[in-house]
Amino acid sequence: MLKIKKLTVQYGPLPALYEISLEIKQGEIVSLLGPNGAGKTTLLLTLSGILKTTEGRILFEGEDITNLNPHQIVSKGIGHVPQGRHIFPTLSVTDNLMMGAYLHRNEKREIKKQLERIYPLLPVLKERAHQRAGTLSGGEQQMLSIGRAMMGRPKLLLLDEPSLGLAPRLMDEVFAIFRKLNERGLTLFIVEQEIHLSLSISGRGYLLRNGRMIKEGSASALLESRELMISLGGDDRQPEKDETSLS
């Protein structure tokens, strides 16, 4: 469904991503893991057309979408729940959802149907319909950000650290929602630092570090991999070094 080939992205002269390749198949949940500053957000923003690539190709459903504008990419069916939520604080919850359906704004009936599909999953969005989004709690804002992206009726949803700042109980709730969305046919690409939670619902995962893809594999293989432990354990030692010498 999504294919990335040798993607390089730079901020100024420095590459933040270096020759990244990956593939996501229809119906999958794929995790993208990596420490702070690895380039995860950069990759998602590039997929959504916010950042432009200098080299490499992005294919979505066989079509080249490299460096298209964000609205073209959204209309092709790629939704994005950004890191930090980015809800519209001065608009009501319902208006936020309507913004999610902006590109389909004339399909009133479809919008209503989509709301009916989203409310049972994210009931808080119905309960707080008329509240200003800025007054929602952090968890509720995350639900809103997810619901808002869903209003665009995406085929592929990009999620950037959806667990960030949530209490553990709420994290489980959010990931249960992802699983349900996936059961309904949505493909998910999840950036996470909550490795176990994210891999628990994923079939496969990728490991990014310093802008390079250093490992890919099934969720269970990744969980056992040494690279993952080293990369995310807050430990910067090279795998080759002998750990016992330190004690």
Place this chain on the structure above:
Amino acid sequence: MSTWTYIPQLLSSGITIGAIYALVALGFVTIARASQIINFAQGEFVMLGGVITFFFLKVMNLPYPLAAFIAILIVILIGFVMHLSVVYPLRKASIVILLMATLGASIFLSSTSGLLFGTLPKTLPPFSGERPLQLLGVSVLPQSVWVLISTLILLIFLYLLSHRTLLGKAMEASSTDPLGADLLGISRNLMVFLAFGVSAGVGAFAGILITPVFFTSYSSGTLLGLKGFIAAVLGGWGKNSGAILGGFVLGIVESLSLAFIPAGYKDAIAFGILLLILHFRPKGILGSPFMDSRRW
């Protein structure tokens, strides 16, 4: 007679010019909210509204309402063209560069207006009659009433546009969180483009209202623009309500000052107010989403 007897009279003319400042300030804020840009050509939109209406009314002999309507459309078009030719190509540039670009556009617009329509000050006839009305013992020009009522109607229209329509909400969304909006397919560039059109239209509208009261010449946009900018800062930079309040406060204070200081110093009042507000309350009367409350 003491100066106090003039107060009601000054108050009434202060409210009139205050309404104009409010509209100019609103033009500034509309663009600033969409793009963080301070558009120094805002005053030129006002000037062009008056001058182009004059052209269609006096030179082309069109009926007044039609001349005004065409002028507004043309100025909106100028706003769009300014975005496409000046602002959009510089969208990745720093705010300082954009600021200089709008300043350049403002000089270009006023000189071009001087070349095309002449440099002589122009005036438009009042919308209806010149005989002052007596309201509560104060004599008020009918045009002042027109200014106030038209401003009110325009403000209500703008309020409904921005709070009751999907497009207005999309503009709001894009101004409060450009990235969030872009990720939903609400293009920030398109919203800034529209903001330039709205701003230009509001500016032209203000120009048509004020030209019957004051003369408008090719160069009068500069001072009006600065006053509108000061009003926007005074009320709270980046806030619509602040722009409106700031406009009226500035107009009234400026006008009342005439009772106490020579008329020649009137324009200095606005700049005095700007210095005071920047020193004591940089976020303005109603607070600003773009400036913190820190004093320098």
